[in-house]
Amino acid sequence: MAKYFLNRKLNSLNTLEVEFSPKLLSELQLIYNTLPSLVKPDQFSSDDFALLSPSKWGSDIKWISNNSLNGYKLFLKTFQALGIPNYMKQIIDYEKKLILYMGQFITRSESNSEHFHYDWSKIMQNNAFTFLTPIFHIDDGLDLFYRDLDGKTRIYKYQLGKAIIFGSEFKHSTALGKSSEPSTILSLQFGTDIPGYTSQVLKEMGTQSLFYRLPDGNFYRKRS
Template sequence: MQTPLDQADRACNGYGQASMLIQPQGVIHKPGEPFFLNPALLALNVFETGIAPDVLAELEALAPETRAMEELGGRYVLSSGVKLSNDRPRHWRSDICWLSHADEESFAWFDGLYARLGLAELVAPFVPHDREVRLYAGFFVTRSRCDALDMHYDWTLESNEAFTLMAPLTANGGDLGMTYDTVMGERRDLAYRRGKGLVFGPSFLHSTAVGALDERAVFLCLNFGTDRMDNWARIGATTARQCELLRQPDGSFIRQEEWRRLYGRTGAY
């Protein structure tokens, strides 16, 4: 089994070829390999991208409304009309809330944000797909504390079939950042930056950093990836933990309880 350092060595092989330096991500990718290296972070399958100013302004105006949405299973409506459903994983050692689209109309709003951010085009060179890189789910993520590290991979996959975007929407978003492991086995802290989003896929080991804030920080979070159903049991295992309604790679929608019935035993749920 290859280690992250082995994968990084393969990604760097042929570094001198300009075609392997993908912009604007600033990552090293050897064509045909199922991973890429971020040399600045010394980590696999992660990069920072800009958030369009108009998208950021729209979301920053809505973010304060989400701070009071803390009830597990609660249903809420933003002033924009977007309906949200809250999930709070009981086993996480933090007060994190995942506020996802409660219906297909609200999903369409998140899908519009996804399109405006151009994320599909950014990751398309890395994602195996047939027609498009699809959004699976969108969230407002809020949190004010993390009591202990929970180092994990969002996606337990052998290739870059799925990605996560996390982008801060409140001024304190950078004050409770991320802890991650480099390909050298070093543990580092990373602060989120206003106007930037962090995009990461498989083989990126990370956790919310330990800390506490006076009020909840708010983030935009998007899950997206391949339009192939081959590994949906494993891909859906991440998204189905956090929302009641998710879009499948083939474009159809499925409820969490139905996903559990069909895939829960074969996925990593």
């Protein structure tokens, strides 16, 4: 059974920091730079990516998520190149392999109110995680707020070549502020392939993507 664990440095549960060569992000950086031509602003989607934004978050955050098998495979390639399944297998319960549920770019330049939330609840028993890392680093890019074990709000600063990975009950929000230009992070959501978690993952994936893969291996398309 997947275990809860403590990160003493961050004073937080179920949180890891990892380092990797930024070169591993070069393909995604290239794709991200071509997105304006891929994502048509009037339609907010193309075949491979979908652009979504929340209505009540008090920020200009936008989620550009995989919206087809092609888009999904692009993120899957990076998920594997970063070696994420290898080291996360030591934490997550699985039958055959870990599954990438969804990949996306998150871009924002302004956040006026906190929106603390969990990506993954206690019910997932730390068998699903979110990986966040900057695609490009800008000095005043918005960072991540999280609540530590003492209930204090702390800041996690994004750095190129470093990622934060968190599982169940990690409460977080985009940090408040305004940056000189929009900054973008890569988000990969992944976890167990145990079919019994399928309906819970479906419930917890939220509204950030219209297309994702589930623990039972099937792809799911949400109605927009």
